[in-house]
Amino acid sequence: MITAEMNELHRSIGVLRHHIVTLKTKYGDVDAVRRMTNDLDRLEIDLHDFEHKPPPVLRAKGKEDVIYVPDSKSDEAAWLGAQDEGLGFHSRERTK
Template sequence: MTSSEIVELRRALGQLRHCVGSLRTRYGDVAAVQRLANDVERMDIDATELIDLDSTPRQREAPRVEREVVVVPDTPYDPKLWHDADDEGLGGYRHT
Protein backbone atom coordinates (compact mmCIF):
# COMPACT_ATOMS: atom_id res chain seq x y z
CA MET A 1 0.00 0.00 0.00
CA THR A 2 1.47 3.36 -0.98
CA SER A 3 1.58 6.31 1.38
CA SER A 4 -0.98 8.18 -0.76
CA GLU A 5 -3.34 5.19 -0.51
CA ILE A 6 -2.92 5.17 3.26
CA VAL A 7 -3.66 8.91 3.44
CA GLU A 8 -6.74 8.48 1.24
CA LEU A 9 -7.99 5.55 3.31
CA ARG A 10 -7.56 7.50 6.56
CA ARG A 11 -9.33 10.52 5.02
CA ALA A 12 -12.26 8.38 3.86
CA LEU A 13 -12.57 6.76 7.29
CA GLY A 14 -12.51 10.22 8.89
CA GLN A 15 -15.34 11.36 6.60
CA LEU A 16 -17.35 8.25 7.45
CA ARG A 17 -16.81 8.85 11.16
CA HIS A 18 -17.99 12.47 10.72
CA CYS A 19 -21.11 11.36 8.79
CA VAL A 20 -21.99 8.79 11.44
CA GLY A 21 -21.60 11.52 14.07
CA SER A 22 -24.07 13.69 12.12
CA LEU A 23 -26.51 10.78 11.92
CA ARG A 24 -26.18 10.23 15.67
CA THR A 25 -27.01 13.93 16.25
CA ARG A 26 -30.07 13.68 13.99
CA TYR A 27 -31.45 10.25 14.96
CA GLY A 28 -29.93 9.62 18.35
CA ASP A 29 -28.30 6.39 19.42
CA VAL A 30 -30.66 4.06 17.52
CA ALA A 31 -29.57 0.55 16.54
CA ALA A 32 -28.88 1.45 12.89
CA VAL A 33 -26.56 4.30 13.89
CA GLN A 34 -24.79 2.07 16.43
CA ARG A 35 -24.21 -0.56 13.73
CA LEU A 36 -22.78 2.06 11.37
CA ALA A 37 -20.48 3.36 14.12
CA ASN A 38 -19.33 -0.21 14.82
CA ASP A 39 -18.72 -0.79 11.11
CA VAL A 40 -16.58 2.35 10.83
CA GLU A 41 -14.62 1.30 13.94
CA ARG A 42 -14.10 -2.19 12.47
CA MET A 43 -12.90 -0.73 9.17
CA ASP A 44 -10.46 1.50 11.05
CA ILE A 45 -9.09 -1.51 12.94
CA ASP A 46 -8.80 -3.53 9.71
CA ALA A 47 -7.06 -0.64 7.93
CA THR A 48 -4.57 -0.32 10.78
CA GLU A 49 -3.84 -4.04 10.58
CA LEU A 50 -3.27 -3.82 6.83
CA ILE A 51 -0.98 -0.82 7.20
CA ASP A 52 0.97 -2.60 9.95
CA LEU A 53 1.12 -5.78 7.86
CA ASP A 54 2.39 -3.83 4.88
CA SER A 55 5.11 -2.12 6.91
CA THR A 56 6.47 -5.21 8.70
CA PRO A 57 8.56 -7.90 7.05
CA ARG A 58 6.61 -11.04 6.27
CA GLN A 59 7.18 -14.02 8.49
CA ARG A 60 8.12 -17.30 6.95
CA GLU A 61 5.58 -20.08 6.94
CA ALA A 62 5.89 -22.74 9.60
CA PRO A 63 7.34 -25.98 8.27
CA ARG A 64 4.81 -28.58 7.26
CA VAL A 65 4.39 -31.53 9.56
CA GLU A 66 4.09 -34.94 8.01
CA ARG A 67 0.93 -36.68 9.10
CA GLU A 68 0.35 -40.39 9.24
CA VAL A 69 -2.12 -41.63 6.65
CA VAL A 70 -4.47 -44.29 7.94
CA VAL A 71 -5.94 -46.47 5.21
CA VAL A 72 -9.44 -47.76 5.94
CA PRO A 73 -10.19 -50.79 3.78
CA ASP A 74 -13.42 -50.85 1.84
CA THR A 75 -13.76 -54.63 2.12
CA PRO A 76 -16.71 -55.96 4.14
CA TYR A 77 -16.19 -56.54 7.84
CA ASP A 78 -16.25 -60.05 9.25
CA PRO A 79 -19.95 -60.77 10.13
CA LYS A 80 -18.83 -62.32 13.44
CA LEU A 81 -17.86 -58.82 14.53
CA TRP A 82 -21.58 -57.88 14.64
CA HIS A 83 -22.83 -61.07 16.29
CA ASP A 84 -25.20 -60.26 19.19
CA ALA A 85 -25.16 -56.54 18.38
CA ASP A 86 -28.40 -54.55 18.24
CA ASP A 87 -29.17 -52.51 15.14
CA GLU A 88 -30.39 -49.49 17.08
CA GLY A 89 -31.24 -47.42 14.04
CA LEU A 90 -33.50 -50.09 12.53
CA GLY A 91 -36.25 -50.37 15.11
CA GLY A 92 -34.64 -53.08 17.16
CA TYR A 93 -34.24 -55.52 14.27
CA ARG A 94 -31.62 -58.06 15.14
CA HIS A 95 -29.41 -60.06 12.80
CA THR A 96 -29.17 -63.71 13.79
Protein backbone atom coordinates in the same frame (compact mmCIF):
# COMPACT_ATOMS: atom_id res chain seq x y z
CA MET B 1 4.59 1.61 4.88
CA ILE B 2 1.89 4.23 4.41
CA THR B 3 0.89 4.87 0.82
CA ALA B 4 -1.28 7.51 -0.81
CA GLU B 5 -4.12 4.99 -0.92
CA MET B 6 -3.91 4.42 2.84
CA ASN B 7 -3.80 8.17 3.51
CA GLU B 8 -6.93 8.53 1.38
CA LEU B 9 -8.62 5.74 3.35
CA HIS B 10 -7.79 7.51 6.64
CA ARG B 11 -9.27 10.72 5.24
CA SER B 12 -12.39 8.89 4.06
CA ILE B 13 -12.85 7.22 7.45
CA GLY B 14 -12.66 10.66 9.07
CA VAL B 15 -15.32 12.01 6.70
CA LEU B 16 -17.56 9.00 7.33
CA ARG B 17 -17.12 9.35 11.10
CA HIS B 18 -18.20 13.01 10.84
CA HIS B 19 -21.36 12.01 8.92
CA ILE B 20 -22.18 9.22 11.37
CA VAL B 21 -21.88 11.68 14.28
CA THR B 22 -24.28 13.95 12.39
CA LEU B 23 -26.74 11.06 12.00
CA LYS B 24 -26.42 10.19 15.69
CA THR B 25 -27.13 13.81 16.61
CA LYS B 26 -30.21 13.87 14.39
CA TYR B 27 -31.65 10.38 15.04
CA GLY B 28 -30.15 9.37 18.37
CA ASP B 29 -28.44 6.13 19.32
CA VAL B 30 -30.56 3.87 17.08
CA ASP B 31 -29.52 0.39 15.94
CA ALA B 32 -28.62 1.45 12.40
CA VAL B 33 -26.30 4.22 13.60
CA ARG B 34 -24.63 1.86 16.09
CA ARG B 35 -24.08 -0.72 13.34
CA MET B 36 -22.55 1.90 11.05
CA THR B 37 -20.29 3.06 13.89
CA ASN B 38 -19.27 -0.53 14.56
CA ASP B 39 -18.57 -1.13 10.85
CA LEU B 40 -16.48 2.02 10.68
CA ASP B 41 -14.54 1.03 13.81
CA ARG B 42 -13.86 -2.38 12.25
CA LEU B 43 -12.68 -0.73 9.03
CA GLU B 44 -10.30 1.46 11.00
CA ILE B 45 -8.92 -1.56 12.89
CA ASP B 46 -8.45 -3.48 9.64
CA LEU B 47 -6.64 -0.55 8.03
CA HIS B 48 -4.35 -0.28 11.06
CA ASP B 49 -3.59 -4.02 10.88
CA PHE B 50 -2.98 -3.78 7.14
CA GLU B 51 -0.56 -0.87 7.60
CA HIS B 52 1.49 -2.66 10.25
CA LYS B 53 1.56 -6.07 8.57
CA PRO B 54 0.72 -5.73 4.87
CA PRO B 55 0.22 -8.86 2.79
CA PRO B 56 2.70 -9.62 0.02
CA VAL B 57 2.26 -7.55 -3.12
CA LEU B 58 0.86 -9.49 -6.06
CA ARG B 59 3.16 -9.65 -9.00
CA ALA B 60 1.84 -8.42 -12.31
CA LYS B 61 0.90 -11.13 -14.77
CA GLY B 62 3.49 -11.39 -17.46
CA LYS B 63 3.50 -12.84 -20.91
CA GLU B 64 4.69 -16.20 -19.53
CA ASP B 65 1.37 -16.54 -17.67
CA VAL B 66 -0.66 -16.45 -20.89
CA ILE B 67 -1.80 -19.80 -22.23
CA TYR B 68 -2.68 -19.86 -25.90
CA VAL B 69 -5.86 -21.79 -26.74
CA PRO B 70 -6.32 -22.27 -30.48
CA ASP B 71 -9.66 -21.53 -32.14
CA SER B 72 -9.42 -24.62 -34.32
CA LYS B 73 -11.75 -27.56 -33.81
CA SER B 74 -10.46 -30.04 -31.25
CA ASP B 75 -10.00 -33.75 -31.89
CA GLU B 76 -13.41 -35.38 -31.25
CA ALA B 77 -11.72 -38.74 -30.58
CA ALA B 78 -10.31 -37.28 -27.36
CA TRP B 79 -13.86 -36.98 -26.01
CA LEU B 80 -15.18 -40.43 -26.93
CA GLY B 81 -16.34 -42.21 -23.81
CA ALA B 82 -16.65 -38.96 -21.83
CA GLN B 83 -19.88 -38.29 -20.00
CA ASP B 84 -22.00 -35.23 -20.86
CA GLU B 85 -23.26 -34.65 -17.32
CA GLY B 86 -24.06 -31.03 -16.68
CA LEU B 87 -23.19 -29.85 -20.16
CA GLY B 88 -26.79 -29.36 -21.25
CA PHE B 89 -26.95 -31.41 -24.44
CA HIS B 90 -28.15 -34.85 -23.34
CA SER B 91 -30.31 -35.35 -26.41
CA ARG B 92 -27.48 -36.56 -28.64
CA GLU B 93 -25.31 -39.56 -28.03
CA ARG B 94 -21.67 -38.68 -27.29
CA THR B 95 -20.36 -41.91 -25.79
CA LYS B 96 -19.69 -44.82 -28.12
